[in-house]
Amino acid sequence: MRIEEGFQQVPLNEGNPYLHDPVLPSLLRRLIPSKFFTEIEPELERFGADVITTIRAQGTLISPPKLIQYDNWGQRVDELQTSEGWRNLKAIAQREGIPGIFYERTYREYSRLFGFSKVFMMSGDSHEVFCPLSMTDGAARVTELMGTDAMKTDVFTRLISRDPSSALVSGQWMTERSGGSDVSQTETNARPLDTSDQLGSKYSLDGFKWFSSATDGDIALALARTGPVDSGSRGLSLFLVPLRSPLLYDRSNPIPSSTSNGIYIHRLKNKIGTHALPTAELSLEKATAYLVGPLNQGVKNIVPVLNITRSVGGLRKCLAIATSIEGGKRLLRDVPLHVAQLSSINVVYRALTHLTFGVVAILGRVECGVASAEEHDRLRMFTPIVKAFAMAALGGQGYMEENDIGRLIRDGLVERIWEGTTTVLSIDLFTLKQFVSWCNSIILSCPSDLLKRVQEAIQLLQWRIDSLVAAFLHPIPPLIARPALMFMGYIASSIYLLEHATWSHIRGEDGFATDAEVFRRWVYDGGFGAVERELDRTRSESKLADASNSEIAFGRGVHAKL
Structure with a gap:
């Protein structure tokens, strides 16, 4: 048989990622006032069309970066070459207002929701370009809050620029050989030069990132x-380090050399995923840097960079692919077992999306100075939860590189590395009083006719909230933090789903019955119960677990030696 004969697989048709998304349109309609939403929605529809056409097409131009350390005369040049697709994707995002939208604040505190919606839709086709742009976003926030006047004038304005020819991109250098999440052993030293220029006080940095x-x-x-x-x-302390010197050079002149500020690329990292993204080991040899914020408060000052992260957009694209694929003569949408699997994935996707955008909404309010004290505390609590919390439907097609599923899985793994281990993130958890108060306020807002539909799920959720509180009764077990963080992630996402179902029900939205069912299913999700059991087991076995864990991990007698 010729390849052209017989059954022909129908190409995937995901559709506009805004118009066809099961969550985003109604979620934004609830979170954003109508006077702003009517302006924003046509822009999101237009951008969604661009994602599946011009933006996705850049993927064919993507290739891993290359490093040329020496020229043909033996001189150290450290020339880093990135692909055309990578550069184009970065420029497209900048022109679309990432991160500019967040700081132009045209839509006040709702600007975060608008900008993150674009990130959300483009993420699956971005080849992780939002890694540097998210850090650029964080650097913009740091300079906005703590930069010198010149940094705000000359650096901040270019970090948020929509003009790729003049916009600056920022990285974040914390991790050293001595440790990643634990920066207390940082070996890079900063020596004051007792001089300054328009950007501020100069220091000389020596170390290895x-x-x-x-x-x-x-x-x-x-x-x-x-x-x-x-x-x-x-x-x-925290420093702004130009990769080239001078940073503010005349753009009509040649770009300063890659080694002009004493920064040398030791090697590019050989990573599992994010292959388009250049990540490297760097040595700093008398690199000029500028102090940002108060001396010896670097960890506190860099927090805004760490709080801004990427979205669950990769899962959005995977789900869109899984939903759009068809089978043979019988469409897969007509196969109950297949539809059941898709609905299960869809519930997870809805929960994660509501949790993520719920936190984004608070971030926007905090940045615009309109958040309550409770919202400030909730942002501090929910940030590590979202970071820590956040393909069985495709058959053979799901294993093909051409469909991008493999890349999305590989690239998605970096989120767990970049954001730190869940053990470290869980340390940020603090008082539960305000969290429980917020949960109860949403539950009490549920109208009686909706309550009849989801009453058993709400009762189970309330019982689990009580279990969380009980887990933090003194004395607090030392191993409780990690399962508690995951448990809170399930509870928080459940509350956001209930909040949306309540809004949808009161307004009589077309999908109000589905929203209620999604909430109900998420509360009964098997993962929720598994984390609950882990939490209970940690509480009951805490006294014996530490010694047992050491013995299992390292062998007999090790715990006693430690």
Whole structure:
């Protein structure tokens, strides 16, 4: 048989990622006032069309970056070459207002929701370009809050620029060979030069950054030691490091060399995924840098960079592919078992999307100075939850590189690395009083006729909230933080789903019955119960678990030696 004969597989047709998304349109309609939403929605529809055409087409131009360390005369040049597709995707995002939308604040506190919606839709086709742009976003927030007047004039305005020819991109350099999440052992030292220029006080940095992001960027925010070694993380300060010197050069002149500020690329990292993204090991040899914020408060000052992260857009694209694929003579949408699997994935997707955008909404309010004290606390609590919390339907097609599923899985793994381990993130959890109060306020807002539909799910959810509170009764078990963080992620996403179902029900939206059913199913999700059991087991076995864990992991007698 010739290849043209017989059954022909129908090409995937995902559709506009805004118009065909099961969550985003109604979610934004609830979160954004109508006077703004009527302006924003046509822009999102237009951008959704661009995602599946011009933006997706850039993927064919993507290839891994290359490093040329020496020229043909033996001179160190450290020339980093990135692909045309990578550069185009970065320029497209900048022109679309990432991160500009967030700081132009045309739609006040709702600008975050607008901008993140674009990130959300483009993420699956971005080849992780939002890694450097998210850090650029964070760097813009740092300079907006703590930069010198010149940094705000000359650096901040270019970090948020929509003009790719003049916009700056920032990386974040924290990780060293001595540790990633634990920066207390940072070996990079900063020495004051007792001089300054228009950007501020100059320092000389010497050290080695083991995992540098946005190596093809223009600046980086880096931690370096300004206090004694025994002061740990309290002796670290935050610095703005130009990758080339001078940073503010005349654009009509040639670009300064890659080694002009004493920054040398040791090697590019050989990563599992994010292959288009240049990540490197760098040595800093008397690199000029500028102090940002107060001395010896670097960890505190860099927090805005760490709080801004990427979305669940990769899952959005995977679900869109799985939903659009068809079978043979019988359409897969007509196969109950297949539809059941898709609906299960869809519930997870809805829960994660509501949780993510719920936190984005709070972030926008905090940045615009209109958040309540409770919302400030909730943002602090929910940020690590979202970071830690966030293909069985495709058959053979799901294993093909051409469909991008493999890349999305590989690229998605970096989120767990970049955001830190869940053990570290869980340390940020604090008082539950305001969290429980917020949960109860949403539950009490549920109208009686909707309550009849989801009453058993709400009762189970309330019982689980009580279990969470009980887990934090003194004395608090030392191993409780991680399962508690995941448990709170399930509870918080459930509350957001209930909030949306209540809004949908009161307004009589077309999908109000589906919204209620999604909430009900999520509460009964098997993962919720598994985390609950882990939480209960940790509470009951905490006294014996520490010794047992050490013995299992390292062998007999190790715990006693430690």
